Amino acid sequence: METLQYILDIDPNAREKVFKKGHVLQREGDINVSAFYVKKGLLRSYIIDSKGKEHIFIFAPEGWIIADVESIEFNKPVELFIDCLEDSEVVIFDKDCFFQTSLSKEAVHKNTQLLYKRLGVLQRRVLMLMSAPAIDRYTYFLKTYPELPNRIPQHMIATYLGITPQALSTIRKKMATVP
Amino acid sequence: METLQYILDIDPNAREKVFKKGHVLQREGDINVSAFYVKKGLLRSYIIDSKGKEHIFIFAPEGWIIADVESIEFNKPVELFIDCLEDSEVVIFDKDCFFQTSLSKEAVHKNTQLLYKRLGVLQRRVLMLMSAPAIDRYTYFLKTYPELPNRIPQHMIATYLGITPQALSTIRKKMATVP
DNA sequence: ATCGTTAATTAATCTAGATGAATGCATCAC
DNA sequence: GTGATGCATTCATCTAGATTAATTAACGAT
Incomplete structure (x- = not known):
């Protein structure tokens, strides 16, 4: 089942919108929490820490869903910013639609599959952050x-990897000289 | 809906077992992948990296489900060890049962809820690993x-936080003197 | 063209946390 | 008792990556 069809299926209020590069769809402190399906373009979610530094949580290219799951699940105010890195076509849908009781079997299966896949990706991300040096994380990212x-x-790749742009530059240089 | 009841509901082959502290339920390289519900006791999942160092991914006390989702989802051989930190009562069930098409609406809702909650926890874990110093991660853990x-x-707390036992000891000392 | 802005690189210095080694202290087996 | 094993702590040293700052290049707007 195609993900977009699935979303339109489960949320009759889902609406499609077009955004320019740089547009912020959600910012820290927001209370109206949505989820976003990326039909075209590229979005990212990130936090800004107490020192003003950005830390990118995920990139969402075509076909991905992006949302602040922690705030949705634990009813906290939004902590993740979500914005467009390219001009994008986005389907906005409601956080609660996953919990509808009227879903088709197919939709349920699709939903479970999506959540599982995301869990797998995050598991890897945590393990890499804990155990692998920056150069390995970069190689894995590529x-x-x-x-x-x-x-x-x-x-932006640097802040996704959890290092500074300078450190990434050094790593790239090292990789170029000794391939 | 109670989680245990839900599992027995969706997997007729689920079986309960009792394990001694130290028992390893799953090790790196295994191909027979299960998921485990902790009825009593305490389990953990962890990797051992190329230098032989342990990195704990999650602790699973009573009521938690623990599994190598990445290997389940992407059909890789198991990478996570899972073992008992206390004598434990565990319900072993099949990885595929979440995808059954015959689930009751209630079971689907429960399933979605469990996955969402885990996603929220992992999101927080990634953000903390990327942006917070060890002392903040420890405080949050407590x-x-x-x-x-x-x-x-x-x-073990140290390897969960992504630092060495020595570093955790130093942090605890610092917290004790300046509370 | 020229000015401003944003990105990438390089280098000098600094620091959180790793590493390695030693010590003290339980607990357990015998 | 004594020895062995595992856990926490302390200290001295080392290092990956942060910080600060300067340089250069690329791009857009006027």
């Missing part, structure tokens, strides 16, 4: 998201 | 799992 480096600036 | 420090040795 392997897993080969198309992204052409679409986003390097300093 | 707040979130207040009962665990009485049940597990400190060096």
Whole structure:
């Protein structure tokens, strides 16, 4: 089942919108929590810490769903910013629609599959952050998201990896000289 | 709906077993992948990295489900070890049962809820690992799992936080002198 | 063209936390 | 008792990556 069809299926209020690069769909402190399906373009979610530094949680290219699950699940105010890294077509839908009781079997299956996949990705991310040095995390990133480096600036890759742009630059230099 | 009842509901083959402290339920490289519901006791999942160091992914006290979701979802061989930190009563069930099409609406709702909650927890974990210093991660750990420090040795808390036991010891000393 | 802005690189210095080693203290087996 | 084992602590040293700052290049707007 195609993800977009599934979303339109389960949320009759889902609406499609087009946003310009740079548009912020959700900011820290918001209370009206939605989830976003990326039909076209590229979104990201990130926090800004107490020192004003950005930390990117995930990138969401075409076909991905992006949302602040923690705030949805634990009813906290939104902590993640979500914005567009490219002009994007986005389907906005309600956080609660996953919990509808009237879903088709197919929709349930799709939903479970999506959640599972995301869990698997996050598991890997935690393990990498805990156990692998920055260079390995970068290599894994390149392997897993080969198309992204052409679409986003390097300093964003750095804040996704949990290091500074300077550190990433040094790593890249090292990789170029000793391949 | 109570989680245990839900599991027995969806997997007729689910079986309950009792394990001694130290028993390993699953090890790296295993292909027969199960999920485990902790009825009583305490389990953990962890990896052992290339240098032989342990990194604990999650603790699972009573009421939690523990599994290697990445290996389940992407059909990889198991990478996470799962073992008992206390004598435990565990319900072993099949990874695929979440995808059954014959689930009751109630079971579907419960399932979605469990997955969402876990996603929220992992989101927080990633953000903390990326943006917060070790002392903040420790403080958050104490707040979130207040009962665990009485049940597990400190060096395990350290490997959960992503630091060495020595570093945790230093942090605790600092917290004791300047509270 | 020229000014401003944003990105990437390089280098000098600093620091949180790792590493390695030693010590003290329980607990358990015998 | 004594020895062995595991856990926490302390200290001295080391290092990956942070911080600060300067340089250069690329791009857009006027």
